Amino acid sequence: MSLQSVRATRFVAPLREGGSLPGIVEADDLGTYVAKFRGAGQGLNVLVAEVVVAGLARALGLDTPRLVVVELEEAIARYEADEEVQDLLTASLGANLGVDFLPGSFGFDTSVDVDPEWAGRVLWLDAFVANVDRSWRNPNLLVWHGRPWLIDHGASLYFHHGWAGGLTSPERFAVQPWDASAHVLSRWTASAAALDDALAGVVTDEVLETAVADVPDEWLVPVPGAEDAAALRTAYVDFLRARRDGGRTWLPGSAR
Incomplete structure (x- = not known):
């Protein structure tokens, strides 16, 4: 850790x-x-x-x-x-x-113009992890020192909520569409699509493994088919790798 x-x-x-x-x-x-x-x-x-x-x-x-x-x-x-x-x-x-805690930060103003490349990165990330909690009602974006900061990602990775009865297959998550219609940055879906190959190339197996390795062992509760923390880490990487490599038809605006 x-x-x-x-x-x-x-x-x-x-x-x-x-x-x-x-x-x-x-x-x-x-x-x-x-x-x-x-x-x-x-x-x-x-x-x-x-x-x-x-x-x-x-x-x-x-x-x-x-x-x-x-x-x-x-x-x-x-x-x-x-x-x-x-x-x-x-x-x-x-x-x-x-x-x-970011002292002096304030909520993101959805009416202002933003950098399309930045917006495309955020949209791609949220689509990749199936984040359903960055809407115009609740952007989960703060502005601090003149830059936007992403917060609150607990509503992502929905697949692990289905593991209580046993480890599931990553196949469904690999192709599950993601709806951008309520996303605070939905008007920049074209930017996300344009960045797709480049961003998928950034999220290497090593990046996935490093992100999962940061999770403390005691938060990884054993389930049937993954009886220890190491097995659960492998499952997270498998699910995210499958989504990255499964054609990425889940990305709004994708021409695939």
């Missing part, structure tokens, strides 16, 4: 915009993070998707906040006054995900 591990020293405030109730925490490295908790209703798969997709975004030259593992101890939960938050923290003792 290559993610830095930090220890939470204070729970600052909950963020109630989303359904998973993330929160702002301070840590012993003097950093401030948006914590995504392992005890939230969506489960550990959401944290896995966050790590994997952030790694792919960086490989494609897209800015996304630094990630860390936030170790949460009982004392942090014990002194939280809000009962709902206390229950969540108590259920999340151990390793959680921390997303670097």
Whole structure:
């Protein structure tokens, strides 16, 4: 695991915009993070998707906040006054995900013009990982230091939610179409199609393996057919490789 591990020293405030109730925490490295908790209703798969997709975004030259593992101890939960938050923290003792807090950042304005090449990269990434959560209602883009930053990728990689009963085949995911109609950058689908071959070439097997390697072992819950963390890492790489190499008819605007 290559993610830095930090220890939470204070729970600052909950963020109630989303359904998973993330929160702002301070840590012993003097950093401030948006914590995504392992005890939230969506489960550990959401944290896995966050790590994997952030790694792919960086490989494609897209800015996304630094990630860390936030170790949460009982004392942090014990002194939280809000009962709902206390229950969540108590259920999340151990390793959680921390997303670097970007002070002074603000929400992406969907009405402004953007660089078509950048928009094409974002669209291609979201299509590749089947991200359904970058709509005009909820862009999951922040502007910080004059640049757009991608956040919140937990709704990607839907296939792993079907593994509880046993590992599935990557064939369906390899060709599953992706609908860009509600995407905040949908008007740049032509840019994504024009960049298709170049971006697929960036996402090499080594890039896939590196992104998956960043996931902590304890977030990779064994399923029938993949009884340990190593086998689950292999499955993630297999699914993403299959989507990359399966003709990429899932990309909106593709002429394939």
